[in-house]
Amino acid sequence: MKSGHLVFGNVVSVDPDVLGGTPVFNGTRVPVQIFIDYVKEHIPLEEFYDGFPTVSKDQTDKLLEIISEPSLT
Numbered sequence: 001m002k003s004g005h006l007v008f009g010n011v012v013s014v015d016p017d018v019l020g021g022t023p024v025f026n027g028t029r030v031p032v033q034i035f036i037d038y039v040k041e042h043i044p045l046e047e048f049y050d051g052f053p054t055v056s057k058d059q060t061d062k063l064l065e066i067i068s069e070p071s072l073t
Contacts, residue, residue, distance in 0.1 A: 011062045025063075028054040035060055 005015040013026040023032045030052045038048045049057065 009062055009066050011059050011066065025055045025059050028052075030055050032063065035063065039064075 005013065005017075007013050007026055008023075011026055012023050012032055014021055014023050018024060019029060019031065024030055025032060025035075034052070035048060035055070037043075038045060045060070048060075049055070
């Protein structure tokens with residue numbers, strides 16, 4: 001892993017060389033915030049997967065698991 005590059009739960013990557021350090025789904029350039037916005041706005045997740053096919057359901061499931069952990073709330 002290069003200096004300054006962080007990976008959380010093998011799901012989220014933060015790298016200053018990718019979108020200026022915006023948290024993205026690991027292995028993609030898709031910002032995590034887009035997925036969070038879909039969830040908050042109750043937009044069907046199939047629309048997210050159709051629009052961002054490089055993000056897997058496993059990744060989004062794991063992200064929801066990570067952000068739902070009591071230690072983060």
